[in-house]
Amino acid sequence: MPKPQPATDKPDDGLRARLFSVVFESNTPAGKVFDVGLLLLIVASVVAVILESVESYQARWGAELRVAEWVFTILFAIEYVVRLSIVRRPLRYATSVFGIVDLLAVIPTPLSVLVPGAQSLLVVRVIRLLRVFRVLKLVSFSVEAEVLARALRASRAKITVFLLGVLSAVVIAGALMYLVEGEAAGFDSIPRGMYWAIVTLTTVGYGDISPQTPVGQVMASVLMILGYGIIAVPTGIVSVELANATRPGQSPETCPGCSLEGHDLDAVHCKRCGTKL
Numbered sequence: 137m138p139k140p141q142p143a144t145d146k147p148d149d150g151l152r153a154r155l156f157s158v159v160f161e162s163n164t165p166a167g168k169v170f171d172v173g174l175l176l177l178i179v180a181s182v183v184a185v186i187l188e189s190v191e192s193y194q195a196r197w198g199a200e201l202r203v204a205e206w207v208f209t210i211l212f213a214i215e216y217v218v219r220l221s222i223v224r225r226p227l228r229y230a231t232s233v234f235g236i237v238d239l240l241a242v243i244p245t246p247l248s249v250l251v252p253g254a255q256s257l258l259v260v261r262v263i264r265l266l267r268v269f270r271v272l273k274l275v276s277f278s279v280e281a282e283v284l285a286r287a288l289r290a291s292r293a294k295i296t297v298f299l300l301g302v303l304s305a306v307v308i309a310g311a312l313m314y315l316v317e318g319e320a321a322g323f324d325s326i327p328r329g330m331y332w333a334i335v336t337l338t339t340v341g342y343g344d345i346s347p348q349t350p351v352g353q354v355m356a357s358v359l360m361i362l363g364y365g366i367i368a369v370p371t372g373i374v375s376v377e378l379a380n381a382t383r384p385g386q387s388p389e390t391c392p393g394c395s396l397e398g399h400d401l402d403a404v405h406c407k408r409c410g411t412k413l
Contacts (some may be wrong), residue, residue: 142313152221152222155222156216156222156223158170159215159218159222160219160222160223173354175217175274177211177212178206178274179274180204180208181204181205181212181241181316182207184201184204184205184208185205188201188202188205189408203257205245206245209242209245209246212238212241212242212376213242216238216239216241216295217239219235219238220325231386241243271333283378285378286377287374287378287380288374288377290377290380291370291373291374293329294373295370295373295374298369298370302337302366305333305337305362306327306330306332307335307338308332309329309330309333309334309336309337309355309359310326310328310329310331310332311326311329312329312355313332313333313347313352314326314328314329314400315351316347316349316351316352316355317329317348317352320347321346321347321352322344322345322346323345328345332345333345333359336356336359336360336363337359337362337363337366338363338367339360339363339364339367339410389409
């Protein structure tokens with residue numbers, strides 16, 4: 137089953153086509169081995185970044201972690217060059233989301249070497265923190281991640297309307313609490329009341345400000361109960377779309393030519409561009 141990828145054209149028959157099936161697809165044993173190996177490499181590199189930020193580990197294993205970082209960087213650079221060399225339109229892949237993420241996984245380490253001087257140490261550390269973008273590469277190897285993304289895209293309109301309703305409730309609650317409680321209770325402005333409404337509605341409850349009057353406490357109780365219902369609404373919306381995204385009758389296969397999804401299970405060619413699936 138092909139992995140979700142940005143719009144790239146599969147090359148013609150030959151070595152590049154075979155490499156494409158290994159690097160960009162996972163429906164072959166070689167492709168699965170490549171995916172698993174790359175996943176382990178990504179996880180190991182992220183763990184190295186995390187350990188390097190711990191002072192005790194850096195003091196004891198700093199040299200080893202730096203060597204490991206350069207090894208990971210070289211391997212990711214090779215992978216990036218291979219991906220560019222086997223697609224038919226390299227620039228299109230390089231400017232895609234996954235192409236940019238792949239590049240961000242490579243450039244921070246050599247870039248940090250080009251920043252000289254002890255006074256730039258903080259800048260170097262900030263640049264090196266960009267290496268955590270490697271964790272974003274994990275999503276490009278999971279068909280399930282694409283199913284989830286498709287469900288979230290389908291839920292976008294409903295969730296947007298829902299969030300606008302929540303925002304309206306927050307504005308109204310904040311304004312009412314500003315009028316009812318006033319500055320004496322800490323509600324010295326409508327934005328301050330809106331902040332309290334968000335904290336209460338999400339059931340976080342910091343407690344830095346709280347209503348003191350009976351009317352304000354009744355409003356707070358209503359908002360707390362409403363918060364439990366609000367948490368369930370987006371969960372239900374996404375759950376329905378997830379069920380639709382995984383329903384029988386459509387394949388999650390992605391066209392290698394135009395990246396169209398949702399083909400029929402028995403489809404041999406893409407219904408948009410005609411590329412063989």
